[in-house]
Amino acid sequence: MKDKLENIAKEVRRGLITALNPGISHHIGCSLGIVELLTYLYFEELHVDPNCPKDSERDMFILSKGHAGIALFTTLAHRGFFDRKLLEGYDQDGGFLPEHATTVVPGVELSTGSLGHGLPVAAGLAVDFMATKSKRRAIVLMSDGELDEGSNWEAIMFGGHRKLANLVAIVDKNGFQGYGVTTDIINLGSIADKVRMFGWDAYEIDGHDFTQMKLAFTQIKQSKSGKPSMIIAKTVKGKGIAGLEGKFESHYHSIDQTTKNAILTEMK
């Protein structure tokens, strides 16, 4: 599994860089950082069918950090939800793909872009799956900075209270948010401890390690606690690109054509 997924992640990352519009596209670092998580979800974990994106038995995944839309689009294209050629229209005038996640794209379940929306919606899905005795799961990927939004804590209280065991929230803990370092802005301390106090199970993993992802999801599936789960995945913003790794600026800065070419050459 590990080797296969690592190869796919490499391809997705290359596809992501290829799609960037030089001088225009932002949110590069936050997109690169979740490539392994999305690769794992779409190629190993989620019950989804690219030939039938609206399959009534599918798991539903929401990218709450919608600004990393290109990471999701590239993953979906590589999984076969739509033609990879459409990635060429990313961030282009009249193109098919905008920067933020949108349901115009096959396989995208919720249009996002404003933070703190994904988890409440996923909680609604989880409630309905549970009420209809379905085995489906609601899985949401959010950022650590996003946890500043009060709406998430409303949903965390709700999920804990209603024991939504079919709800999984993955936190992309890259340690940065819009204006700097997350611990400098609103220091949440231990996210795991906090959500456990709210009635959730919590798992802390390396967000680039497929074996740890597999283990966490296996534990969730085997758990009899009846609680919703949060996976806190430590990631490196800009992962995979030497000049961007661990850099705050990779949130905003776009790359020029020369840099893009150099990165792609390096990736070969």
Place this chain on the structure above:
Amino acid sequence: MRQVTIEAAHKIMQSNPKSYFLVGDLGYHAVEAIEQEFPNRFINVGIAEQDMIGIAAGLALNGNKVFVYSIIPFLTMRPFEQIRNDLCYQNLDVVLIGAGGGFAYGVLGPTHFALEDIAIMRSLPNITIFSPADETEAVLQMNLAKHIKGPIYIRTGGRTAPKIFDKRYDLKLGKGKIMCEGEDVWIIATGPILGEAIEAAKEFAKKKIKIGVVNMHTLKPFDKKLVASISGKSKLIVTLEEHFIAGGLGSLVAEVMAEDHGTARLIRMGVDDRFMKEVATTDKYARKILGLDAMGIIQKIKENL
């Protein structure tokens, strides 16, 4: 008025197993029947309106019809961005049942008044906005809501409402209802305050002056055609609403008149640009002190005839 609206939602739920009713810890003595009959489809999300709209979106995303009840400011203003992004942008089947249009919450004061909701909600694509004048209309609109795909906001009054319609009529989505024909002067009103307009027209009728009254029960889609036709054949249009003058029915009418080059002048009656400091135990009294009751309307028309 809220009670019959909630009951209409209850009836829809009885015939649609894929439906839910959500409250944000409100609805005491109003929603219990739904909770008892459908314990799994009634959800009190707690005092958490952003979460409430998000959950409604999640339920609707999976093909359910979802009713959400709350007092208007908490329903529309606190979670406005959730309504925009999660309901309207996704065009989901969620019916927002708002209680307390205008001053319906009386002594509870400005935090509970709803004088901005039309302005903000009408700015959203995909949404249908109903503003029933009485209980009969509220039920007729809920019957329409049963078949409408996409988000709906119904702005109901409070616990009491004037009875305007004795029986059900053929209410058409987005078509204003002419309550009485007029000549030079027309009043266009929305919501329970319509009763004041009808009363004012009756007073004028005693003096053989025919004042037209239009009941604008749907604000989105808006009946531009009717407004344009009245503005083309009359001298004065008065809009009447329990809402701030900016952004509500008066603004909707003004927009049509500005584009249509009719002959009429426009006077917009509503709440001026201020928070109300006066204590008013009823909406009736609030209208009186703001000059929005029948007497106030009569005086305003006389001044401008």
